[in-house]
Amino acid sequence: MFLFIQAAHAAPEAAGAASLFGQILLPVAFFAIFYFLVIRPQSKRTKEHRAMVNALTVGSEIIFAGGLMGRIKGLEGDYAIVSLNNNTDVKVQRASVISVLPAGTIESV
Numbered sequence: 137m138f139l140f141i142q143a144a145h146a147a148p149e150a151a152g153a154a155s156l157f158g159q160i161l162l163p164v165a166f167f168a169i170f171y172f173l174v175i176r177p178q179s180k181r182t183k184e185h186r187a188m189v190n191a192l193t194v195g196s197e198i199i200f201a202g203g204l205m206g207r208i209k210g211l212e213g214d215y216a217i218v219s220l221n222n223n224t225d226v227k228v229q230r231a232s233v234i235s236v237l238p239a240g241t242i243e244s245v
Contacts (some may be wrong), residue, residue: 151218174195181187185231188233188236189230189233191202192208192209192211192230192236193211194209194211195208196208197236197238197239197242198236199234199235199237200218200229200233201234203218204220204226204239205241205242206219211230214231215228215230216228216230230232
């Protein structure tokens with residue numbers, strides 16, 4: 137019976153290396169999955185949006201965060217003056233632009 141107790145003490149030492157490897161591997165695997173499914177796509181979308189906002193020019197037809205469509209009449213730093221129709225102009229943050237429309241879209245709607 138004494139032999140079985142010694143064998144039981146030897147088992148955790150052999151499993152210790154595997155257990156440590158498993159404890160390190162699991163968080164690394166979770167971070168890798170989280171990175172490729174959440175962080176990387178979000179940073180890619182942010183980079184594309186920043187490039188689109190920096191490429192805005194006078195005359196571009198846009199949709200901004202409120203869902204309104206308009207044509208850029210002027211750019212002032214971080215703001216754009218958007219003409220919604222012939223009589224209405226609004227000033228919006230350039231970052232609130234969510235989409236640039238093809239030329240002529242506003243007239244066709």
